[in-house]
Amino acid sequence: MSAHLTTVAGVAVDTRHFIGGERVASAETFTDLSPIDGNTLAEVSRGTAAEAAAAVAAAKAAFPGWAATPRAERARILRGIADGVDKRVEELAAVETADNGALLRSHRRGVMPRVAHNFRFFADRLVGLDHGDFTTRGHTNHVSWDPAGPCVLITPWNAPLMLATWKVAPALAAGNTVVLKPAEWSPLTASLLADIATGAGLPAGVLNVVQGHGSEIGEALTSHPDVRRISFTGSVPTARRIAASAAANLTPLSLELGGKSPLLVFADADLDLAVDLAVEQYDNAGQVCLAATRILVEASVAEEFTRRLGEKAAGLEQGDPRHETTDIGPNIHPRQLERIDGFVRRALAAGARAVVGGHRGEGQYYAPTLLTDVAQDSEIVQEEVFGPVLTLQTFTDEDEAVRLANDTRFGLAATVATGDAERAARVAARLVAGTVWVNCFFVRDLRAPFGGSRHSGVGREGGTWSFDFYCDVKNTVTAPKGFEDHG
Numbered sequence: 001m002s003a004h005l006t007t008v009a010g011v012a013v014d015t016r017h018f019i020g021g022e023r024v025a026s027a028e029t030f031t032d033l034s035p036i037d038g039n040t041l042a043e044v045s046r047g048t049a050a051e052a053a054a055a056v057a058a059a060k061a062a063f064p065g066w067a068a069t070p071r072a073e074r075a076r077i078l079r080g081i082a083d084g085v086d087k088r089v090e091e092l093a094a095v096e097t098a099d100n101g102a103l104l105r106s107h108r109r110g111v112m113p114r115v116a117h118n119f120r121f122f123a124d125r126l127v128g129l130d131h132g133d134f135t136t137r138g139h140t141n142h143v144s145w146d147p148a149g150p151c152v153l154i155t156p157w158n159a160p161l162m163l164a165t166w167k168v169a170p171a172l173a174a175g176n177t178v179v180l181k182p183a184e185w186s187p188l189t190a191s192l193l194a195d196i197a198t199g200a201g202l203p204a205g206v207l208n209v210v211q212g213h214g215s216e217i218g219e220a221l222t223s224h225p226d227v228r229r230i231s232f233t234g235s236v237p238t239a240r241r242i243a244a245s246a247a248a249n250l251t252p253l254s255l256e257l258g259g260k261s262p263l264l265v266f267a268d269a270d271l272d273l274a275v276d277l278a279v280e281q282y283d284n285a286g287q288v289c290l291a292a293t294r295i296l297v298e299a300s301v302a303e304e305f306t307r308r309l310g311e312k313a314a315g316l317e318q319g320d321p322r323h324e325t326t327d328i329g330p331n332i333h334p335r336q337l338e339r340i341d342g343f344v345r346r347a348l349a350a351g352a353r354a355v356v357g358g359h360r361g362e363g364q365y366y367a368p369t370l371l372t373d374v375a376q377d378s379e380i381v382q383e384e385v386f387g388p389v390l391t392l393q394t395f396t397d398e399d400e401a402v403r404l405a406n407d408t409r410f411g412l413a414a415t416v417a418t419g420d421a422e423r424a425a426r427v428a429a430r431l432v433a434g435t436v437w438v439n440c441f442f443v444r445d446l447r448a449p450f451g452g453s454r455h456s457g458v459g460r461e462g463g464t465w466s467f468d469f470y471c472d473v474k475n476t477v478t479a480p481k482g483f484e485d486h487g
């Protein structure tokens with residue numbers, strides 16, 4: 001076997017970059033660890049500015065051909081990628097779980113089928129993309145979505161292939177070429193995607209994958225003058241660095257960032273449902289940007305709600321994410337675990353009370369934690385922990401609920417539990433959030449806009465919003481026959 005192939009969960013994965021249709025190694029590698037047991041999974045090519053430049057050059061060279069490829073042909077190849085994903089769902093799920101520690105069952109049943117859906121959805125959307133012509137004093141206005149050029153897509157580790165393909169699929173559908181940089185803590189499924197895309201007939205250079213530390217390869221990608229779009233999902237500090245680096249070329253940016261979303265539980269809510277919604281926030285060991293980690297409960301039901309939530313949280317099964325009955329797997333990396341524990345220790349020192357948890361588990365696990373007695377302006381209420389840590393506060397009326405809900409620098413999502421439809425509409429209208437869920441959570445449709453307000457992001461992707469971002473939208477105005485414009 002080549003020195004550059006590693007076997008993870010029985011699947012061969014190439015650990016090199018994929019540039020211009022070729023596998024390219026760097027002189028150095030970085031070590032990719034499994035969060036399940038801390039074992040080394042792979043030594044992965046550690047990209048530098050040289051590989052970034054080569055990948056952008058490959059994307060630039062491939063752009064005219066792919067942009068000129070008829071929509072129907074582009075859509076056919078994207079559907080072929082979806083078929084390739086479908087054929088390898090089990091393998092992709094197993095590799096992703098080994099690499100990022102999220103539950104195997106959710107990768108098999110939810111995440112990887114959604115990866116395939118990303119490609120089919122944007123293929124279908126591309127073929128139907130149209131804006132009816134309209135006239136201005138007899139002149140025809142024709143709107144077209146022109147490909148923009150090479151795109152740099154930078155993604156995090158918490159849902160690696162799902163978040164990568166949510167960008168790759170519309171970018172390719174739009175006729176752009178791509179340089180994808182996955183997170184260094186979960187680099188493997190992006191490499192498999194390159195194999196799948198090649199198998200589906202995607203021409204060389206249209207999708208390039210580079211590996212490495214963001215701090216080492218990132219700036220060479222985001223400051224490159226030939227890059228026409230940057231789409232980033234990750235943390236606020238990194239977003240600031242990317243925006244600064246993109247500024248020299250005024251490269252358009254889409255930023256999907258962190259959150260500190262609220263779950264508002266009104267006394268008129270179905271409390272069983274509200275408790276279940278709260279428990280869902282521990283999914284993926286709390287490493288979900290949309291997680292409603294701030295629970296706000298109407299005071300009259302707070303005692304009952306807290307008791308029931310505490311019991312359910314304490315009953316969650318934590319352990320090996322490959323086991324069917326596991327509810328919560330490990331956290332991604334020792335550094336992330338240390339970060340989570342730091343937040344909790346400081347909160348406890350400041351007077352918070354742990355209803356459940358409040359400490360590490362064994363190995364790379366953090367006990368599901370529920371903290372009460374927290375102040376609105378405290379770090380634990382204001383900052384994203386990105387671990388299985390929820391806070392619980394109370395409110396006495398709708399105004400206070402909305403005020404607390406909106407009182408952070410984020411605005412990604414909000415969830416409202418209430419039995420009163422009028423209240424739901426009133427409160428939803430006042431919440432600052434890209435998505436509001438009423439009596440439900442995480443119901444996602446690719447036709448919907450997705451993104452965050454304030455520090456949770458810039459721009460929206462999804463449905464036509466993705467094409468608006470990944471295209472140079474053009475209006476062509478044509479005079480009627482025989483018309484002469486003299487001024």
Ligand code: NAD
Nearest residue numbers: 155156157182183214215218234235238256257258259289
């Ligand atoms: P991160 O910002 O540390 O890293 C994200 C990516 O950016 C990685 O690929 C990393 O290598 C790269 N990067 C780092 N420095 C860079 C630089 N200077 N230039 C270019 N690229 C660079 O984030 P993370 O820890 O991987 O992810 C967790 C964060 O992502 C959380 O804040 C979470 O809320 C957010 N997130 C948001 C969404 C959303 O859709 N809004 C979805 C998932 C995760």
